Amino acid sequence: MRDAYVLGAGQSSFGSFPDRTYLSLFDEAFDAAIDSVDEELSPDVIDEAFLGTLGVGGRQIGLSGPAVTEHVGLHGVPTTRVENACAASGYAFRQAVTAVRSGLVDVALAGGYEVMTDASSDHTRWWLGVSGETEWERMSGTTFSGVYAQMASAYMDEYDASVEDLSRVAVKNHGNGAQNPKAHLGFECSLEDAVSAPPVADPLNLYHCCPTTDGASAVLVASEDVAREHSDELIRVAGTGASSGRVGLFQRESLTSIPATVRAGEDAYEDAGIDPSELDFAEVHDCFAIAELLAYEDLGFCDRGEAGRLLREGVTDPDGELPANTSGGLKSKGHPIGATGTGQIVEAFDQLRGEAYVQVDDPRYGLTHNVGGSGGGVTVHIFEKEEVLA
Amino acid sequence: MRDAYVLGAGQSSFGSFPDRTYLSLFDEAFDAAIDSVDEELSPDVIDEAFLGTLGVGGRQIGLSGPAVTEHVGLHGVPTTRVENACAASGYAFRQAVTAVRSGLVDVALAGGYEVMTDASSDHTRWWLGVSGETEWERMSGTTFSGVYAQMASAYMDEYDASVEDLSRVAVKNHGNGAQNPKAHLGFECSLEDAVSAPPVADPLNLYHCCPTTDGASAVLVASEDVAREHSDELIRVAGTGASSGRVGLFQRESLTSIPATVRAGEDAYEDAGIDPSELDFAEVHDCFAIAELLAYEDLGFCDRGEAGRLLREGVTDPDGELPANTSGGLKSKGHPIGATGTGQIVEAFDQLRGEAYVQVDDPRYGLTHNVGGSGGGVTVHIFEKEEVLA
Numbered sequence: 001m002r003d004a005y006v007l008g009a010g011q012s013s014f015g016s017f018p019d020r021t022y023l024s025l026f027d028e029a030f031d032a033a034i035d036s037v038d039e040e041l042s043p044d045v046i047d048e049a050f051l052g053t054l055g056v057g058g059r060q061i062g063l064s065g066p067a068v069t070e071h072v073g074l075h076g077v078p079t080t081r082v083e084n085a086c087a088a089s090g091y092a093f094r095q096a097v098t099a100v101r102s103g104l105v106d107v108a109l110a111g112g113y114e115v116m117t118d119a120s121s122d123h124t125r126w127w128l129g130v131s132g133e134t135e136w137e138r139m140s141g142t143t144f145s146g147v148y149a150q151m152a153s154a155y156m157d158e159y160d161a162s163v164e165d166l167s168r169v170a171v172k173n174h175g176n177g178a179q180n181p182k183a184h185l186g187f188e189c190s191l192e193d194a195v196s197a198p199p200v201a202d203p204l205n206l207y208h209c210c211p212t213t214d215g216a217s218a219v220l221v222a223s224e225d226v227a228r229e230h231s232d233e234l235i236r237v238a239g240t241g242a243s244s245g246r247v248g249l250f251q252r253e254s255l256t257s258i259p260a261t262v263r264a265g266e267d268a269y270e271d272a273g274i275d276p277s278e279l280d281f282a283e284v285h286d287c288f289a290i291a292e293l294l295a296y297e298d299l300g301f302c303d304r305g306e307a308g309r310l311l312r313e314g315v316t317d318p319d320g321e322l323p324a325n326t327s328g329g330l331k332s333k334g335h336p337i338g339a340t341g342t343g344q345i346v347e348a349f350d351q352l353r354g355e356a357y358v359q360v361d362d363p364r365y366g367l368t369h370n371v372g373g374s375g376g377g378v379t380v381h382i383f384e385k386e387e388v389l390a
Numbered sequence: 391m392r393d394a395y396v397l398g399a400g401q402s403s404f405g406s407f408p409d410r411t412y413l414s415l416f417d418e419a420f421d422a423a424i425d426s427v428d429e430e431l432s433p434d435v436i437d438e439a440f441l442g443t444l445g446v447g448g449r450q451i452g453l454s455g456p457a458v459t460e461h462v463g464l465h466g467v468p469t470t471r472v473e474n475a476c477a478a479s480g481y482a483f484r485q486a487v488t489a490v491r492s493g494l495v496d497v498a499l500a501g502g503y504e505v506m507t508d509a510s511s512d513h514t515r516w517w518l519g520v521s522g523e524t525e526w527e528r529m530s531g532t533t534f535s536g537v538y539a540q541m542a543s544a545y546m547d548e549y550d551a552s553v554e555d556l557s558r559v560a561v562k563n564h565g566n567g568a569q570n571p572k573a574h575l576g577f578e579c580s581l582e583d584a585v586s587a588p589p590v591a592d593p594l595n596l597y598h599c600c601p602t603t604d605g606a607s608a609v610l611v612a613s614e615d616v617a618r619e620h621s622d623e624l625i626r627v628a629g630t631g632a633s634s635g636r637v638g639l640f641q642r643e644s645l646t647s648i649p650a651t652v653r654a655g656e657d658a659y660e661d662a663g664i665d666p667s668e669l670d671f672a673e674v675h676d677c678f679a680i681a682e683l684l685a686y687e688d689l690g691f692c693d694r695g696e697a698g699r700l701l702r703e704g705v706t707d708p709d710g711e712l713p714a715n716t717s718g719g720l721k722s723k724g725h726p727i728g729a730t731g732t733g734q735i736v737e738a739f740d741q742l743r744g745e746a747y748v749q750v751d752d753p754r755y756g757l758t759h760n761v762g763g764s765g766g767g768v769t770v771h772i773f774e775k776e777e778v779l780a
Contacts, residue, residue, distance in 0.1 A: 001492055001493040001494065048632075049634075054452055059524055060523070060524040060637070061521070062444055062473065062475040062521025062522075062762075062763065063474060063475045063521055063637050063762055063763050063766040063767060065473075065474065065634070065767070066474070066634035066635065066637055066762070066766040066767045067523075067637045067766070069634055070634060070635070070636055070637065070641075074634075075634075075635075076633045076634060076635065076649070076650065076653050077633075077634055078481075078484075078632035078633055078634060078654075078767075078769075079474075079634040079767060080472055080474060080481045080484075080485065081472065081473045081474055082470055082471065082472060082473075083452065083455075083471045083472075083473050084453060084455065084456075084469075084470060084471055085452040085453045091468075091470045094468075094470075095470065095485055095488075098485075098488055098489050098492050098494055099488050099492075101492040101493070101494060102391055102488045102489075102491040102492030102493075102494075103391040103491070103492075104391065104488055104491060104492075104630075131451070131452025131453055132452070133450070133457075134449055134450040240494075242438075242468035243466045243467075243468055244439075244455070244456035244459055244460060244464075244465075244466060244467055244468060244469045245456065245460070245465075245466065246460055247450070247453050247456055247457045247460065251460075259466070260466065263466050264468075372452075372453055372456070373452065373453050376453040376456040376457070376460075377453060377455070377456045377468075377469060379468075
């Protein structure tokens with residue numbers, strides 16, 4: 001099995017764009033990905049595409065994948081649309097990596113797109129609702145805020161955590177996002193702001209919840225030969241891990257861990273041959289503040305109940321030992337569902353090339369963590385700056 | 391790149407099942423696939439799953455893939471839901487083949503499911519509508535019957551074809567489906583019935599259109615080692631081909647050919663190293679009668695304008711030179727959107743093992759052809775009975 005490399009990666013601005021379609025947003029992301037490649041690359045080299053989206057706000061639903069690739073000029077390129085809720089493009093990326101590793105293709109495109117703020121359609125909210133478990137969550141009125149609020153309550157109870165612990169996720173991620181011109185909510189917030197915001201689903205308040213966002217992202221995955229030919233630095237996909245889990249929270253044994261994250265992380269570390277202590281940064285799935293705390297523990301960044309301490313001690317700040325969500329994360333950069341997974345990989349690519357807006361010091365390994373729903377499907381990827389070429 | 395093999399394949403009954411969920415239908419298909427394996431196989435060997443569905447009739451939409459794998463006991467198995475309209479599980483199968491070829495997994499599950507007849511939800515019809523091109527087809531009132539009717543009109547005009555040519559597709563496929571106990575419309579029809587049925591979208595009448603169907607299908611794809619250990623015969627995935635195309639019919643140069651089928655077919659023949667003359671049977675995507683005629687020509691079974699002759703001369707009858715849709719096809723076996731692609735592969739598997747309901751004589755090569763929408767995404771697969779083991 002040969003290795004796969006990230007050749008280029010880019011994203012559209014994330015935000016609320018009532019006048020733009022998913023095609024226009026993806027076009028921007030695709031151009032950014034092509035432009036990010038060191039040596040000029042013709043899109044004609046792309047052999048296959050894997051695109052993630054939950055739904056596109058009442059516009060093209062069936063076959064939106066081919067609609068997107070045809071729109072950006074990739075005529076005839078086999079295109080698979082992946083839907084795994086918020087982990088759609090994390091999974092799309094995994095399939096792109098697999099396709100390159102198999103030798104079936106030399107260059108694959110992975111990406112995602114979502115239009116969520118379109119108020120002229122009732123589909124946006126409906127799509128979000130249906131990604132939860134249907135029979136016992138959605139139909140009894142539970143929303144995603146409600147599901148994650150249950151996890152937050154249980155966590156605070158089990159580990160004596162505080163609203164400040166949750167709020168520090170917002171403070172850190174907004175601090176990072178304020179320096180990212182592509183962020184949806186690119187402003188800072190104070191701990192006081194974050195603690196005292198209006199409630200959404202107790203104990204989660206407005207600053208503990210990510211926004212609904214329009215946006216797109218695109219990543220080019222290539223064989224080593226193609227990567228060597230077109231890159232100044234080799235960014236290798238060192239590890240891929242994925243796992244499904246019970247879609248309904250009520251079906252799981254614990255509310256304070258997402259087992260699919262644990263398994264996907266273990267698989268990714270094993271595939272990469274490293275352990276968490278070797279990571280130099282991570283983009284974790286902070287759809288709600290509690291999700292970032294659980295991610296730290298499920299991914300082995302610290303022991304159970306220690307996530308709050310990591311935040312308090314600045315371990316995951318940009319100048320800490322393991323910076324997390326330097327992009328601003330879902331909280332500040334935004335969460336255009338299908339675009340989030342490959343959007344995280346855009347940040348990993350930029351970090352490893354030393355071109356991030358909030359740059360960490362000379363990183364070698366970075367991790368991305370993408371969660372569907374409340375943990376029904378998770379992907380974890382590990383990237384390595386392998387070699388600086390002449 | 392190593393080879394991938396079909397280890398087992400099975401489907402649920404296809405039909406109208408108002409009292410059954412997509413979970414129950416997939417369960418039936420999954421059990422049938424596991425039971426079809428020669429030597430007892432524990433589902434625990436399944437490493438990854440790829441499941442196709444357009445939508446599931448208003449039930450679980452987001453994350454229905456993991457909901458399905460968890461339901462059949464595949465806890466934690468990474469599961470990608472693919473949506474490529476009617477080609478969803480053709481593409482899911484391609485990803486399963488790629489995953490096995492890559493060496494990342496030894497056994498992959500590909501499958502699909504759809505609940506279409508549920509009249510308690512308005513989603514079924516909506517899902518179907520949204521798979522067409524949105525801006526110039528769906529929003530101007532064109533349905534899929536309408537789109538294929540335009541192709542039929544153009545074909546009849548260009549090649550002086552008759553309503554009898556279209557109708558012979560129904561006669562043949564119903565004749566085959568009548569012998570398939572899992573078919574949705576398992577009854578015969580005469581040429582007179584098929585010619586004189588009530589109009590749907592001129593020139594297509596009721597017998598020129600497939601039904602809307604509930605059902606599920608599942609295929610197990612494995613490495614050679616696993617296949618040798620568990621099989622009496624080796625059924626190899628000789629070739630995979632896929633292509634996207636313009637989603638809207640109005641965007642294409644011709645109405646009498648689906649370019650994505652031509653490209654996917656060429657790729658599959660090249661991957662398999664054979665040409666169409668070596669095929670012993672084919673399952674082609676006959677969502678409408680005209681689609682089967684176009685498939686014959688796009689896949690190189692005959693020259694342009696010759697498809698009607700093939701039907702008249704019985705070339706694609708079960709005892710002809712190249713039997714097509716021995717399962718009954720979408721027309722008679724049924725078309726549960728997401729289940730159709732892997733449902734065709736169930737027939738290919740059964741044929742190559744000599745266990746089909748309408749068995750062709752000692753076949754070596756078979757082809758399956760799965761079309762999304764009116765040709766926005768197509769997959770073609772070629773299977774070979776490679777070796778009879780001890």
